[in-house]
Amino acid sequence: MHQVAIGIDLGGTQVRAALVDERGNIVARMEEQTEAHVGPEGVLSQISGLVDSLLATSKLSLVVGIGVSTPGPIDTVSGVARDIPTLSGFADFPLKAELQRQFAFPVCLENDGIAAAIGEWQFGAGRGLANLVYVTVSTGIGGGVIADGRVLRGRKGMAAHVGHMSVMPNGEICPCGNKGCFEAYGSGTAFTKRARARAADSHETRLGKDGTALHSRDVFAAGRGGDFLANLLIDEEAEILGRGFVSLIHIFSPDVVIMGGGLSHEFDRLRPGIQEYVARWAMPAFKDVSVVRAALGQNSGLVGAAALAFLADRPSKETLALVAHR
């Protein structure tokens, strides 16, 4: 009988669930639209249903535990969700306790950026490294940090909200309510918004001229086709990301920066500009830090959540720090 952990990646749009083995392999996987409007009870029963379905697909396995990745900032020490912007009705909801009531095996709760960082650290692009910064660049910008061989959690487990460092005083409005955050400039949403505005202003581009709404993938496609404005927009995005990553390199001194999220699908096109920015503007002692693509793609958080359950189940010297904090 082999051991598996259950990973749940609860997002505002999708709930993903997987059985993951000790090597990080996904044994079974399901996803469905998040019933974001029905409130926490509905989401809980949705998770419960997914877990039942997953376990039914699998041969008899020993489930060591369940790890749940949720949108943050969430206090993972108390396990109480104060407010999740993308999910309604989670005000002061005791998420961890309610999850634990549903399952016979131990429940771990993690902020989504940290869960994804754990996934990449244990099974992805950061295997064996003691220091890494994971940054997801997608609708928003989130992240997680491994420092000195341990997960960085901070007060209430809410560290690494790297999308909400200010990069421009009184700048663009950010979904968090502040102005000028890294997320408000570097996210896929911000990139698309910039592309639409600039395409509308320009007669020398094919971008956005076919009557359909412009998306980030269209910009990259046009760039590959030689469109000047598209390539300019992409180079600017690489510079914005490079500048943010250099800040994070100076702040955390990681061995590597791992980029995930929707925009990482275009990592090959973005990487040279990002790496050039690091080589040029990081302080001399930091110029050699690499920026790499997440190896687990959209499963970083799902696998990371499951990894949490394994780490909590069998603490080794290296991972004691992970569980001591819970």
Place this chain on the structure above:
Amino acid sequence: MHQVAIGIDLGGTQVRAALVDERGNIVARMEEQTEAHVGPEGVLSQISGLVDSLLATSKLSLVVGIGVSTPGPIDTVSGVARDIPTLSGFADFPLKAELQRQFAFPVCLENDGIAAAIGEWQFGAGRGLANLVYVTVSTGIGGGVIADGRVLRGRKGMAAHVGHMSVMPNGEICPCGNKGCFEAYGSGTAFTKRARARAADSHETRLGKDGTALHSRDVFAAGRGGDFLANLLIDEEAEILGRGFVSLIHIFSPDVVIMGGGLSHEFDRLRPGIQEYVARWAMPAFKDVSVVRAALGQNSGLVGAAALAFLADRPSKETLALVAHR
């Protein structure tokens, strides 16, 4: 016979040395101008002389070790100084090994911001806290971080160069060579530069009108006297610091931000503006984080360097992480 540790705070201007007891009390203290021009051999013999003098002033004590705080970024794992901008001739100099040759007791080396954070954590404003960000606002901006009850070191021990996160794309030139760093806007140097430029442009201020060079203390004095421009400049500085601290709060989720360095002498005047910025612009889950003044003043780094020697000498469960990394 009581135990003491030797702390050395090697700066570009001053070398400070102290005997520090286990409770963080300074038993004896000396300082002199750094012989920055004579190269590493000269600085080493200067440190050696200070240590001899200190030990001569003290009754027979058991010296558990010596901790040395140096300007960074310095690789404290290899102990080799690649380049210290404020001290000449330190290119690829094996500082830790050369220090160790001079002393019979164990030598620890630490980046100055981290050393000061350790001092405040062990004996100052951060006692008993698991998560803190220390920021020194002086000629430059440096820092150190305690996260999850451990010192954050990162690759080569170079983490927490918080003065070099970008706060303005292509902004003011920073001494690090980059543009737009937090240091280039928030440091005492930047504050004074702004004050001089604005005072020269204004006829409605007494600032800088007495023929002497304007310093930051003059701005605060004029502010207390009701000078409008001076108070505007101070409020702007508080906003710049508040914005930088909010970024660090989102990035590290500390229990507290501790402000040290020259500008912290005026902390009472700056605090309300900083705290108001945090309350207004931090994400809801982070609005209650306090910003406090360093309790050890200019001795944070000196006492922190000595604390390192104690921590390395007698590892407890809590401090094992400190020494495991060396």
